[in-house]
Amino acid sequence: MALFDALLELADDHLVLGHRVSEWCGHAPMLEEDLAMPNMALDVIGTARNLYDYAGKVEGKGRDEDDLAYLRGEREYRNLLLVERPNEDFAHTMLRQLYFAAFMHPYWTAALESPDETVRGIAGKAVKEMAYHIRHTGEWVIRLGDGTEESARRMRDAVTALAIYVDELFEEGAGEGLDALPDRAALRPEWEATIKRIFDEAGLEQVTSPFPQSGGRDGRHGEGLGHMLAEMQSVHRAHPGATW
């Protein structure tokens, strides 16, 4: 069931991040971002749906995307700690998205060569979206890092706050050794290069934390995820067996 578990990890990453970004909808700093953020949320939620769907088929127990998304609790969610971090402010949100996209872009690029046809299909769509997310969020990180004193301070705060969640991106999870999915650790140099290019232009410095956090893959999350899932799953769980 390694493939099922690995697909679930990836799907949870995308859904949780998409949910967090969607929380901005209607509350963005400007109308253009009220359009861009739902776009990014839709991209990653779309990928999550494809991954859950495939995971359900691989598992072969008849679970569909909604069973997997709505009927597992926080200890069963396998997402990275990075993606569940609260939105905080626009600087945190943009940086969280950039860190994720700068990882997923090379990940999906490598997955285009997967022997698994479904994985290749999912990668083909996602790789283009991740390129856009890097561009959009990277431009914002540059604007904010090289904007006003306040925006530069907020950007630095975000870099410091999210530093402890970076290493977990590169930990091999359930997908370790699977041909169908890329090795995660091998993608670090490209991630570092993308971030460096953007940070150089933004006047920001990468922070390495001596105390990196992990545990998301084992369902050891921060306290925020449980609240997020409680909200997300409330209607679905209140009506067992109903269709929508």
Add this chain to the structure above:
Amino acid sequence: MYSQGLIGADGRSDETPEFLAAFQARVDAEEKIEPNDDMPEGYRRTLVRQIGQHAHSEIVGMLPEGNWITRAPSLRRKAALLAKVQDEGGHGLYLYSAAETLGVTREQMTEELLDGRAKYSSIFNYPTLSWADIGTIGWLVDGAAIMNQIPLCRCSYGPYARAMIRVCKEESFHQRQGYEIVMKLAQGTPEQKAMAQDALNRWWWPSIMMFGPHDADSQHSDQSMAWKIKRFTNDELRQKFIDATVPQAEYLGLTLPDPDLKWNEEKGGYDHGPINWDEFWSVVKGHGPMARDRIKARRKAWDDGAWVREAALAHAEKRKVRREAAPLAAE
């Protein structure tokens, strides 16, 4: 989405009778009026107010529906709702751009919204209390908006009319999507069906109020009709909406909460019971249940985002200075 008789526009103009007659002749000949054309001040003012109210309605309208994005009961519904709310934001952007062709800025209009000078469709001052509200809003509120906006595609002002064509296509998709949500509920468990009926009970009257006061009480209709900003009266549009909606409710097996609603053979349409205009005016004047919360939420987004907008401007300025300095440095 937006549909409401224009509130509080001042269509007076003090141009010469010859100027007004020549303008009217263009309108009567169904020529489109474009941004650089001469136009009566009252025409311009009416349009700024109407397009502004329309744009604000799209933006404030993101809030009641956005309230359910994080709780949508399936991933498919979640994605569709996100896309829909995003569409509304897109309509807002379109409409602010159309209004800007008349010499106002988006910032000015935003400030007027936040300090209460500008209005928006009063329907958004009601709360969304269950998932069924999301379907019902799509079905009824977007449905009412379409009734109002299809004729606006032929509005005499070119930029507004053209914006409406795309907006109407998306609204019609939203309306079908909303109806489909309600249909699923109506065919679902007893709890789901009760949820759908409850939403209909709460949204029906506010929806038919969206068309604005009865024609006899509508101050601004005549001039707007003559200028072909408006093509049908409030009551005509309301009648069309009711006639289209009654059979849709019957098909769902849901009951519209109006005991006086009945077919009138003679007029070929439905008669409805009395509308509570006290409630309408109270909501229009800013006393709707969610009015304060809506503006508070918009103000918070605007204030919290100020540093982002300032940073974007500051960065653009720095880039410009660097670009201009670069050739000098090279010399």
